[in-house]
Amino acid sequence: MINIFGMPLAELQAALKPYNVPGFRAKQIAQWLYQKGVVDFGAMTNLSKDLRAQLAQAFVIARPQVKARLDSQDGKTTKFLLEYADGTAIETVLMRQPYGNSICVSTQAGCNMGCAFCASTLHGMARDLTCGEILAQAVVINDMLREENGSKVDTMVIMGSGEPLMNYAEVLKFLRLIHEPYTLGMGYRNITLSTSGIVPRMYQLAEEGLPISLSVSLHAPNQELRSELMPINRKYPIQDVVAAARNYADKTKRRVTYEYILIDGVNDGEEQAKELVALMRGQLASVNLIPINPVVERNLLRPSKARIDWFEGYLASHHVNVTVRREMGTDIQAACGQLRNKHLEK
Ligand code: SF4
Structure with a gap:
């Protein structure tokens, strides 16, 4: 059927x-x-x-089953483990933000990008998700919110497991579908897509005429360190990624956000702060610092509060637009992939 x-x-x-x-x-x-x-x-x-x-x-009408649900103590973050008909499981997160309900969706089951700090890649990638499977994540949460208190999903980040630009056709189909008034009618400006830097697809996305925000996982300010943290950087070097992001900002007039996970003793020093400032010069961009959710399996640790403040201050004082991500759901392991890994290991 x-x-x-x-x-x-x-x-x-x-x-x-x-x-x-x-x-x-x-x-x-x-x-x-x-x-x-x-x-x-x-x-x-x-x-x-x-x-x-x-x-x-x-x-x-095949929708995924909610296999597990974890609520943070403050009630603001809920993480869902969803299972599709073939047994494939993925994670979706709901964050009740001051500006509305935001969800974080996955585009692949697992991921084969191999980023050193990421739990989603530990078991590799099972498969791409279809447009309908990605949409189902939003619809399941939207239904739940409507029943709970008559609210809805307002904004979305495509930042769960998987590299969305490696599943380009289904992700584009999904973006157009979730915008339709007969689905969630979500405004493109309320959508952010995050990529590890698949350069040719970044150029292609800039031509699609969808005013979604682009977020680039940078995590290191130079070729050598970025290649260590993100193997994809050997194929698409940092300078090419930044050039593609600049092109995206030029074409869409949307500010690009660079995500930068702060890892103790790895990328949070003065040298890296200087390099990052140089890389950001003259760009319509901002840097979002994310103190790492420690990944126990990889022994990567979070810098002290003083170090995080220093790094933020250094960037700000050198005219870089900088924010530090608000902590949400650390107590339920909101870092991508950790709930799914437990499920796989069971
Ligand atoms: S950070 Fe994103 S691209 Fe990198 S391994 Fe994790 S899910 Fe894949």
Whole structure:
């Protein structure tokens, strides 16, 4: 049977054509699927009983199951372990921010980019996720929020497990789908995509006409150290990544954010601060410092508060736009991949 969940309207209309379903009915079905949390055709009460029965014979509505849920003590962060029909599991995180509900979605199950500080890559990559599987992460949380308190998902970061630009076609299809008014109607400006620096795809993304924000995982200010922390840097060197990010900012007029995980004794020294300032010169960009969530398996530690403050102060005093990421969910291991790894190891 064909899974109907995750189809954009045009695909849905084509799939429903043999059943003589008119266009407006297809749109109603899309709303049941993506806005009303319906998981069986019997509940689509504005369709005739006959049609509901026919559809139930031909299609399934396959959404992932919530296998585990962890809530932070302050109640602001919730992490979900979701399992798809084939047993593949991924993580999605909900952060209740002062400006609204933000989610962090995964685009691949695991990741094969091999970043040294990241738990998502420890077991490699199982597979790419489809557009519908990525959308399902948002819809599952949106349904839950609606039932809890009538709220919804407001903003999204594509920063969970996986390198989104290595799953380009499905991720682009997903971005367009989540923007549609019959799904979550999410504004492109409320979406941030994070990449480890897949240079050709960064140029391609700049031409798509989607005003989403781009975030680049930098994590080191020079070729040698970045290659140690992020093996992808050997294929796409830091200077090329920065040039592609500049091009993105020029084309879209959107400020690029560079993510910089601060790791004690690795990339938090004066030398690296100086190099980072030089790299940022003249860019429409900001740097987001992220004190590392220690990855026990890799023995990478968080710098002291004084060192974090010093690094931030150095950048700010050299006219770099800098922020330090607010800590959310450390008590539930919000660093990507840690919950999934426990599940895999079980
Ligand atoms: S940081 Fe991102 S790109 Fe790097 S291994 Fe983790 S999930 Fe993959």
